[in-house]
Amino acid sequence: MARNIGSHYTAHRVLGRGSAGTVWLGEGPDGPVAIKLLREDLAADPDLAERFAHERHALLGLEHPHIVGVRELLVPDEQAGEGGEIALVMDLVRGPDLRTHLARERRLAPAEAAAIVAGVASGLAVAHAAGIVHRDVKPENILLDTSGERPHALLTDFGVAKLIDEPRHGGKSGVVGTPDYMAPEIVEGLPPRASVDIYALVTVLYELLSGFTPFGGGHPGAVLRRQVTEQVAPLPGLPDELGELIQQCLAKAPASRLRAAELASRLRESQPALAGRGPLDLGDPTLEEERGQPAEDEAALATAASSRAAVPLVRGAAPDSERVTHTRMRVPDADELSGGARGTARAPRAPGQPRAGSARNATTPGARRRRRLAVTVAGAAVLAGVAGWLLLSGGDEGEGGDGMGPAIVPTVIDEAVIDEAVADEAVAEGPAPAGPARP
Numbered sequence: 036m037a038r039n040i041g042s043h044y045t046a047h048r049v050l051g052r053g054s055a056g057t058v059w060l061g062e063g064p065d066g067p068v069a070i071k072l073l074r075e076d077l078a079a080d081p082d083l084a085e086r087f088a089h090e091r092h093a094l095l096g097l098e099h100p101h102i103v104g105v106r107e108l109l110v111p112d113e114q115a116g117e118g119g120e121i122a123l124v125m126d127l128v129r130g131p132d133l134r135t136h137l138a139r140e141r142r143l144a145p146a147e148a149a150a151i152v153a154g155v156a157s158g159l160a161v162a163h164a165a166g167i168v169h170r171d172v173k174p175e176n177i178l179l180d181t182s183g184e185r186p187h188a189l190l191t192d193f194g195v196a197k198l199i200d201e202p203r204h205g206g207k208s209g210v211v212g213t214p215d216y217m218a219p220e221i222v223e224g225l226p227p228r229a230s231v232d233i234y235a236l237v238t239v240l241y242e243l244l245s246g247f248t249p250f251g252g253g254h255p256g257a258v259l260r261r262q263v264t265e266q267v268a269p270l271p272g273l274p275d276e277l278g279e280l281i282q283q284c285l286a287k288a289p290a291s292r293l294r295a296a297e298l299a300s301r302l303r304e305s306q307p308a309l310a311g312r313g314p315l316d317l318g319d320p321t322l323e324e325e326r327g328q329p330a331e332d333e334a335a336l337a338t339a340a341s342s343r344a345a346v347p348l349v350r351g352a353a354p355d356s357e358r359v360t361h362t363r364m365r366v367p368d369a370d371e372l373s374g375g376a377r378g379t380a381r382a383p384r385a386p387g388q389p390r391a392g393s394a395r396n397a398t399t400p401g402a403r404r405r406r407r408l409a410v411t412v413a414g415a416a417v418l419a420g421v422a423g424w425l426l427l428s429g430g431d432e433g434e435g436g437d438g439m440g441p442a443i444v445p446t447v448i449d450e451a452v453i454d455e456a457v458a459d460e461a462v463a464e465g466p467a468p469a470g471p472a473r474p
């Protein structure tokens with residue numbers, strides 16, 4: 036049913052839902068638009084409304100062919116008498132998000148992957164020059180306009196993660212993001228700078244090429260630890276230049292990474308060398324089996340893809356929130372990171388013995404799926420206590436929480452599955468042996 040948003044816009048139907056709210060197909064004075072309506076519990080927070088209003092200039096001023104334009108920002112004060120909605124009115128993008136596209140394709144040809152990432156990097160260059168860091172670059176936030184001859188990538192959700200997750204009331208510093216794409220310096224508690232977007236974007240590039248993220252799989256804490264301690268496994272079959280670019284941009288040291296403009300131009304320059312190459316042949320029988328089942332609609336594809344990609348800790352189980360992608364955690368101290376007393380327990384692992392607790396080592400599709408499910412739910416509801424330093428939403432701001440809704444998704448799950456995840460993921464991980472890339 037249509038509803039009015041502010042005095043100029045009408046929302047007609049839901050296009051999709053994210054952790055922060057619902058995106059509607061709408062209509063405004065200049066034609067069709069997409070309207071992101073923030074969750075009620077978020078919109079009810081006067082601090083948040085104020086922060087959005089404060090950032091209005093930056094959000095509205097960001098214009099680039101590879102950035103989804105924000106046309107209007109509606110906050111409660113300005114909707115006299117119309118209740119407490121926070122709405123972002125955006126350009127409507129006609130096409131799927133990159134997560135859905137990747138789920139359909141499984142892996143992209145290097146030229147296509149490089150072209151998409153080059154476009155997004157050029158958008159980031161403009162944002163970074165304006166002093167804006169995205170902080171949540173991931174395939175879900177890259178939309179593909181497929182109305183033209185070739186898909187055109189646009190980065191969306193600029194600044195939203197930061198605004199929603201900024202620590203308030205003098206609380207401890209929080210970290211926001213999605214573990215698979217989170218730069219090591221964020222895990223270590225440093226303030227996010229432009230280089231975190233480069234790290235996340237090149238993680239996306241790696242994922243487009245391979246079908247998996249470099250450090251994904253397993254409990255969110257395990258993913259974060261790998262971000263800090265492990266080296267990226269090179270992808271076989273790539274031209275050296277692209278392989279080197281990936282290594283450079285996934286360097287642990289932020290200063291070693293390329294800047295956005297240089298990343299964009301290097302990727303564009305690599306196009307002739309990539310032309311005509313098919314998707315990498317990395318083999319993955321497990322995925323083949325899963326893929327054997329026809330994924331009939333976009334929703335199924337998106338769900339399958341999101342369960343494979345990021346390992347989320349959930350903040351907010353409000354009615355609008357069906358997808359779970361954001362992580363909020365207290366920054367671990369050094370002892371915790373190294374698996375000390377309050378961190379994950381360490382257990383000896385014989386040489387050559389596979390690391391326990393990582394989806395990457397599950398051998399059957401059932402086991403992998405079960406583990407992903409366990410990790411998703413346990414990550415949201417149970418494992419925070421086990422991992423010690425992962426705190427769920429609001430937990431970093433004292434007993435009163437942050438008032439932004441419940442942290443735990445009310446999901447029913449077999450306790451045995453949780454136990455298994457806890458046991459597996461509590462086992463320590465040493466640095467991964469160098470070797471071929473693996474999912």
Ligand SMILES: Nc1ncnc2c1ncn2[C@@H]1O[C@H](COP(=O)(O)OP(=O)(O)OP(=O)(O)O)[C@@H](O)[C@H]1O
Nearest residue numbers: 050051052053054058069125126127128132175360
């Ligand atoms: N400008 C837009 N034009 C068309 N569709 C859009 C637009 N913005 C978002 N969508 C659709 O709405 C869905 C939800 O978007 P939203 O930004 O709320 O969530 P998300 O990015 O997928 O997840 P999260 O916010 O939790 O990270 C997207 O997957 C996309 O399909």
